[in-house]
Amino acid sequence: SEVEQAWLWSHRQDWSSDCAHSHSALTFPMATSRLCRPAALRTLKNASVTPKRFASNAPSTSQPAQSPFAPRHLLSISDLLPSELTTLVRNASKYKTAVKSQSVPPHLQNRLMAQTIAIMFTKRSTRTRVSTEGAISMMGGNPMFLGSQDIQLGVNESLYDTSVVISSMVSAIVARVNAHDDVANLAKHSSKPVINALSDLYHPLQTIADFQTLLEAFPSSESAGAESLGLEGLKIAWVGDANNVLFDLAIGAAKLGVEVAVATPKGYEIPDFMRDIIKSTSPNFKLTETHEPAEAVKNADVLVTDTWVSMGQEAEAKKRLRDFEGFQITKELAQRGGAKEGWKFMHCLPRHPEEVADEVFYSPASLVFQEAENRLWAAVAALEAFAVNKGEVIPAEISEQIHAGQVKAMMEKLTGKSS
Incomplete structure (x- = not known):
């Protein structure tokens, strides 16, 4: 279709650069061809061969799976190409708009029907649990919550045994x-695919939500292409503890051309190994x-x-x-420091008064509740890409086109008619 051709054409210049900067393509040679071809291209050609998939490249003291045939996981924003992060953020925004207008995209409905997604939490959560279970249910799946009282990784049973057994019974974790x-x-x-809903080093779902929030607060220009959110040049000021949320946010910012300034007390700086990871994401960051x-x-445009x-x-x-x-983030700090006029504030919650004053947290500048939603x-967006499409990050409009074609083919097969 014209839509599909236009999307493929708009991505033509970035495939080679994406491949050149992909850690996964370097780590897993057999997966290189997978990264050098956009997901939609192979889908549109109706390839029946199971695509090569690869493991996460998120840095860890534990080595990720080495097999190029392992499912693709989302453990950190490091696992995403810049184009994939952009697509996930745009898809999230489009699905939000569609559902709020009482129009759930047909290709999204029942995509997880008759599938069980294991939600394994060793740390309690409010927003993560509600958002994850809500997303699975919205897509027709069955969320299976396994809390610390139900399962303890590496306790009474090896993590290897737990992973092998549970992944054999569910569609994703x-x-x-x-x-x-x-x-x-x-x-x-x-x-099966594993999505990191928070660890002590990374929080990829929070980063996707954060850039969706920034996209809504600072709408991209008309000239922004499919590879960009139009946020280039934006400055994020992080004031507080250097933690997992900051790490993935900074990695995402590096991929999207966003500047980051970090203020921490002495002794709470970004660890050296993480600074190297962040800076290696983009030479221009x-x-x-x-x-x-x-x-x-x-x-700064945004205080976080x-x-x-x-x-x-x-x-x-x-x-x-x-x-x-x-x-503490206050209006006085923003004024004294010279934040840009119209600056915004973000916090991933839960919030405590010593971190940010009420005058900021409950002000029109605050994006916290929009960010939480x-x-x-x-x-x-992440479940569609990793649990449904097995790591293929496809723009929503392309997924809709593919779904429409599949439905049409199925109806023609049932009726014996073709248009």
């Missing part, structure tokens, strides 16, 4: 864990680090923070609260 090694090893031995919040805020005391750090609470004194749409 969404895991929220403490150590990143846990989700990396889960993916290493799983026969601008990352500024400081211990002065006002310095990071200068010319997160909890100062994460789950598992309760014993450090008193020390952390002392160390982070002066890092977008976790649902990020989950929908």
Whole structure:
């Protein structure tokens, strides 16, 4: 169709560069051809051969699966090409608009019918659980929640055994864990796609939701192509603890041409190994680090923070609260630091008053509740790409075209008629 041809043509210049910058293409030679061809191209040719798939390339002390035939996992934004991150964000936004207008896209309905998605949480959650179960249900699937009382990774049973057995009974696994090694090893031995819903190093679904929120707050220009969200030149100021949310956000920013300035107390900086990972994402990425919040805020479009005391750090609470004194986001900080007029604020929640003042959190500048809702749409987009399409990140309009063609072919087969 003209739509399909236009999309393929718009992507022609970026395939080679995407391949050149893909860690997966370098790590798994047999998967190189997969990355150098857009997913839609093979789909449109009705290829019946099972596509080569590969494991996550998210850095970890545990090695990911080495087999090029392993399912593709989403463990970090590092696992996505810039074009794929853009597509996931745009798909999430399109599905949100469609569903809110009472029009669930036909190609999205019942895509997970009769399929069970395991939701394995060793850490409690509000937004992650609600958004994940909601997304699975919206797509016609059956969410199976396995909390810490139901299953403990590596306790009483090896993680290998758990991964092999559970993945043999479900269509995909969404895991929220403490150590990143846990989700990396889960993916290493799983026969089904694994989506990281949070680990101590990464939080990819949050990053997809965050860039969807930024896309809505700073609409891309008409000239922005399919490979861009139109956010180039935007500046994010992160004030607070350097943590997993920041790490994936910075990796995503590097892929999308967004600048990041980070202000942390001394002793809470980005770890050296993670700084190397972030900076290696793009040679042109601008990352500024400081211990002065006002310095990071200068010319920022968006001010972002997160909890100062994460789950598992309760014993450090008193020390952390002392160390982070002066890092609260306030209107005075934004003015003193010289944030841009019309600046916005984001926080992935849960929020505590010492992190951001009410005057900011509940102000028109705050995007926090919009950001929280977008976790649902990020989950929908990720589940479609990894649980349904097995790692093929396809634009929503192309998926709709393909679905329409499949329905038409099925009806013609049933009726014995062809148009």
